[in-house]
Amino acid sequence: MPAADDAIPGLVVIGxxxxxxxxxECARAAGLAVDLFEAKGSIGRKFLIAGKGGLNLTHSEAxxxxxxxxxxxxxxxxxxxxxxxxxxxxxxxxxxxxxxYVGSSGRVFPRDRxxxxxxxxxxRRLREDGVRFHAQHxxxxxxxxxxxxxASGDGERRIHxxxxxxxxxxxxxxxLGSDGAWQEVLRGRGVDVAPLQPANxxxxxxxxxxxxxxxxxxxxxxxxxxxxDDDGEHALQGECVATATGIEGSLVYALSATLRETIARDxxxxxxxxxxxxxxxxxxxxxxxxxxxxxxxxxxxxxxAGISGAKAALLQEVLxxxxxGDSELLARTLKRLPLRLxxxxxxxxxxxxxxGVRLEALDDALMIRALPGVFCAGEMLDWExxxxxxxxxxxxxSGRRSGLSAxxxxxxxxxxxxxxxxxxxxxxxxxxxNGAANR
Numbered sequence: 001m002p003a004a005d006d007a008i009p010g011l012v013v014i015g016x017x018x019x020x021x022x023x024x025e026c027a028r029a030a031g032l033a034v035d036l037f038e039a040k041g042s043i044g045r046k047f048l049i050a051g052k053g054g055l056n057l058t059h060s061e062a063x064x065x066x067x068x069x070x071x072x073x074x075x076x077x078x079x080x081x082x083x084x085x086x087x088x089x090x091x092x093x094x095x096x097x098x099x100x101y102v103g104s105s106g107r108v109f110p111r112d113r114x115x116x117x118x119x120x121x122x123x124r125r126l127r128e129d130g131v132r133f134h135a136q137h138x139x140x141x142x143x144x145x146x147x148x149x150x151a152s153g154d155g156e157r158r159i160h161x162x163x164x165x166x167x168x169x170x171x172x173x174x175x176l177g178s179d180g181a182w183q184e185v186l187r188g189r190g191v192d193v194a195p196l197q198p199a200n201x202x203x204x205x206x207x208x209x210x211x212x213x214x215x216x217x218x219x220x221x222x223x224x225x226x227x228x229d230d231d232g233e234h235a236l237q238g239e240c241v242a243t244a245t246g247i248e249g250s251l252v253y254a255l256s257a258t259l260r261e262t263i264a265r266d267x268x269x270x271x272x273x274x275x276x277x278x279x280x281x282x283x284x285x286x287x288x289x290x291x292x293x294x295x296x297x298x299x300x301x302x303x304x305a306g307i308s309g310a311k312a313a314l315l316q317e318v319l320x321x322x323x324x325g326d327s328e329l330l331a332r333t334l335k336r337l338p339l340r341l342x343x344x345x346x347x348x349x350x351x352x353x354x355x356g357v358r359l360e361a362l363d364d365a366l367m368i369r370a371l372p373g374v375f376c377a378g379e380m381l382d383w384e385x386x387x388x389x390x391x392x393x394x395x396x397x398s399g400r401r402s403g404l405s406a407x408x409x410x411x412x413x414x415x416x417x418x419x420x421x422x423x424x425x426x427x428x429x430x431x432x433x434n435g436a437a438n439r
Contacts, residue, residue, distance in 0.1 A: 008035050011406050012148060012161035014139045016043035017178075018392060019378025020167030021122060022399030023406070024131050027165075030407040034131045035159075037150060039138040039177050044119045046169065046176040050351075050392075051115025057093060057100060058086040058108045059389035069390045071257060073383035076359045080397035086389070089396055096121055107389050139168070141185040162413065163373045163406040167399060170353030170379040171196035180353070182380065190370045192361040198350035199384040200391075201256050202248025203269075203341040211313055216244040218310035224274035225251055226336060229258055237277060242310050247271075247339065253351065254386045260344050260354075269341040275311045275334050284334060288327040297324060305334060352391055354384040365405035366398060373409060377402035 010033030013024045020036060021044070028034045036043075059066065066086065067078040084092075090100050090108060098118045099111045110118060127133065137157070140149040147158040169178030180196050187193050207215075221239035228234070238251030252259075255271070262269035276284060287304040295303070301315075302308045314337055315324065323329055347353060357376050361369060366381075368374045377398040385391050 007160040008033060009162045010034055010410070011163050011165065011403070012037065012159065013165045013167060013403075014148075015167035015169060015177075015378070015380075016040070016133070016135075017167060017169055017378060017395065018044070018047055019395040019399030019402070020165065021126065022396050023165040023167060023375075023377055023403030025122075025126060025129075026400050026403030027407055028126065028129050028131050030404075032162075032407060032410065035134060035161075036126075036131055037134045037137040037139065039136070041135050043123050043133065043135070044115075046173055046178060047119055048115050049173070049176060051113075054113040055110055055115040055118070056107050056387070056389045056392070057110065058089045058393045060086065060102045060106045060108055066390070069385050069388075070383055070394065071385075073359065077383055077385075077394050077397070079364065080394065080401050084397040084400045086393055089393055092396075093118065096125070105388075139166075139182070139185075142189070161373075163375070163410050165375045165377055165399075165402045165406055166380065167376070167378045167402070168380045170356060171347045172198065172350040172353045174348055178353075178379065180347075186357065186368075191368055192358045194355040194358050194382045196347060196353045196355040197260060198344045198347045199256055199260075199354040200253040200351035200387050201260075201347075201349065202243055202252060202345040203246045203256075203259060203263075204343050204345065205246035205339055206342060207242075207245070207317060211242075211317055212244045215242050215310040215313055218242045220247075220249075220273070220275070220310060220314075222277055223251065224277045225255060226272040226274065227255060227258065227270070229262070235274075242314075245345070246341065248345070250387065256344070256386075257354065257384060259341055263341060263343060271339045271341055272336040273314075273339060275307060275314065275337055276305055279305070281331060281335050284331040285328055288331050305331075307334070351387060352379060352384065354382075356380045356382045358382045365408065366402045367405060367409065373406075375402040375406050375409075 011027045013020045013034065013036040016036060016038035024034045024036050063085065067074045067081060070077040093100055096118060100108050101111060102108055137150040137152045140151055143149055143158055147160045148164065150157045168182045171180035172178060183193050183196065219239060219241055222237055223240065224235055224237045226233065226235050236251065236254060238254065240247050240249030240251045259269045259271065284305060290304055292300045298308065298312055301312045315333060318338060319333060357380055359382055362376060363369055366375050366377060368376060378395045381398060383394065385394060
């Protein structure tokens with residue numbers, strides 16, 4: 001454990017998620033002294049929780065379609081992926097003893113679908129290779145002399161680092177460590193930081209008490225979402241879930257950036273759901289025009305449209321009793337049920353966050369222009385992506401770039417000898433350090 005006011009001539013990594021761990025691995029493979037500081041009591045908490053239902057490590061989608069998932073930030077993220085893409089990530093996992101497979105949706109998972117074995121093995125190898133871990137050290141910023149400040153169980157510690165990689169995460173799931181507290185620290189140092197916003201999140205609609213009390217948590221599948229933006233009208237099939245306040249789920253997460261931006265611009269966003277994608281409108285109108293013969297509307301919908309439960313109840317959220325008796329209108333509404341989205345759910349509930357250190361504030365090596373020797377990686381950078389493995393892939397790739405860049409930068413410093421070790425990814429080898437690769 002470094003003492004107060006101690007010096008670490010090599011690299012300090014702050015943050016124990018995938019980006020920070022990858023930065024530490026690359027720098028240590030180059031022969032640098034590496035100390036990794038983590039605010040929580042254990043490493044990779046969010047990584048573990050995210051993989052609890054099955055670790056979605058990356059995606060098999062081919063580039064450049066893969067890059068397009070990062071929207072306006074695709075040119076930046078694409079350069080990271082040029083050095084470490086989805087295939088390289090799968091190769092890296094294999095070197096760590098984790099075989100992967102491609103699921104039916106194109107998502108890539110470990111064979112056992114678990115995050116814990118990969119993380120445990122990774123941290124163990126890093127320790128064996130000489131990375132020093134310091135848990136329960138919360139970063140507070142810098143002092144007037146440029147030393148890193150940490151709050152620890154033994155009081156505040158100050159450490160002068162040769163170089164620093166910040167991998168502090170975004171603002172989602174703050175109980176796991178990503179609370180965004182670093183924003184004001186960096187702004188105070190003249191770094192341009194875009195406000196953190198929820199990404200891959202649910203949205204509030206404002207259901208009636210009747211619907212919310214009976215159908216919160218009900219799946220809506222399959223459905224087709226229709227929406228409009230500056231490029232025209234779009235449609236996407238998938239699944240979502242009714243919540244007590246609105247809607248969430250994989251289909252909604254895929255559209256969350258567009259919906260969030262529309263709400264910011266217009267005050268609301270309109271989303272239309274096709275609740276019966278297997279039937280065209282003409283057939284549905286014919287089926288619903290059949291006489292009810294005394295049957296209830298719920299039974300009529302079940303028999304002639306194949307819907308019940310939450311899907312049927314959604315009709316009563318948008319049509320009054322008189323209009324529910326109009327079979328043509330009923331059919332049109334089932335094919336295009338309008339939902340008025342009022343706001344995104346709070347950042348703390350989101351799967352990930354948008355915003356962060358603007359990429360324009362960094363050079364291509366991911367070093368902060370205003371803070372020489374300080375690099376950034378992972379979700380604290382201003383990019384976002386949908387779920388499906390794209391988030392983790394960019395975290396790994398940016399962590400790798402920041403770690404290698406710190407090595408290159410330290411080589412140019414007078415007191416730092418040039419390390420001779422071959423780095424992961426050079427000469428076509430994307431494995432971890434030689435010691436780890438030979439295990």
